[in-house]
Amino acid sequence: MMQGAIVSATAQTVDETLIAYAVNIHQTPMQTWGPGQGIYLGHGNFLTAAHVAGRTWFTRPKVSIGDREYPTRVVKEGRLEATDLTLLAVEENLLPLRLRLRRMRLCDAPPRPGQEVVTVTTEAAVRSRIIAPERIPLGARRFNTAIVDVAKTGNSGSGVFEVKQRCLLGIMSRKISQKRTNLVTRKEETHDVAKYFVPAAEIAAFVPPGTFDPR
Numbered sequence: 765m766m767q768g769a770i771v772s773a774t775a776q777t778v779d780e781t782l783i784a785y786a787v788n789i790h791q792t793p794m795q796t797w798g799p800g801q802g803i804y805l806g807h808g809n810f811l812t813a814a815h816v817a818g819r820t821w822f823t824r825p826k827v828s829i830g831d832r833e834y835p836t837r838v839v840k841e842g843r844l845e846a847t848d849l850t851l852l853a854v855e856e857n858l859l860p861l862r863l864r865l866r867r868m869r870l871c872d873a874p875p876r877p878g879q880e881v882v883t884v885t886t887e888a889a890v891r892s893r894i895i896a897p898e899r900i901p902l903g904a905r906r907f908n909t910a911i912v913d914v915a916k917t918g919n920s921g922s923g924v925f926e927v928k929q930r931c932l933l934g935i936m937s938r939k940i941s942q943k944r945t946n947l948v949t950r951k952e953e954t955h956d957v958a959k960y961f962v963p964a965a966e967i968a969a970f971v972p973p974g975t976f977d978p979r
Contacts, residue, residue, distance in 0.1 A: 791823035801921035806867035808856035878894035907960035934961035
C-alpha cells in the first residue's frame, strides 16, 4: 500500500513539472468567461485553440504568465471549424528565463485508444485516457482524438501530453456531447461524453517549420 502511494505521488510530481509550459491567454478586453489556456513551445512561441484567441485582429490576444501580460504577434491563425489552433509569439527576451530555456516537442506516435495522457493547465495536471472512436457519437466521429474525463481535465487551449515520453500529444479543443432521453422525466438531456483535442499530426501540419526546433 505504501509503495503504491509513493509511485502515485512520484507520478503526480512528474506530471506537475509540465505545468511550467502552461500559460493563460487573455483577449483585450478580457473575455467574460475567464482566461483561456495555451502551451509554450519554445523560441517565444505559444500554441492555443483558435477559438480561445478569437479573431485576433479584433481580440488582440496576450499571453499571461503569473501576474504579467505579454503582447503577442500572430504567427498563424486557424478556425474552430477547420484547424482549431492559433500560434502566437512573444518577444523571447521579454519572457522569464525559466521559460526561455524550455523546449517542447511533438509526439511522433499517433494517439491510441486506452492510452494514458495528462492534461495540463496553469493550475493542474490531470490524468485521463484516450477514448475509443466507436464510443464517440456518430455525428461527432470526425473528432476522433478525445479523452474520457470531461469534468476534471483542462479546457480549450490546454495541453494533452503523453505520460511516458512527456511530449505534446495535442491541444484541447471542445467538448463532445450527446442528447439522451431521461427515462424518468421523459425529457431530453445533454450529457458530456468526451473532450476532443487537435492531435500532434495536425499541429505539425499547422505550425511553420522550425517551431519545434529543440536547439
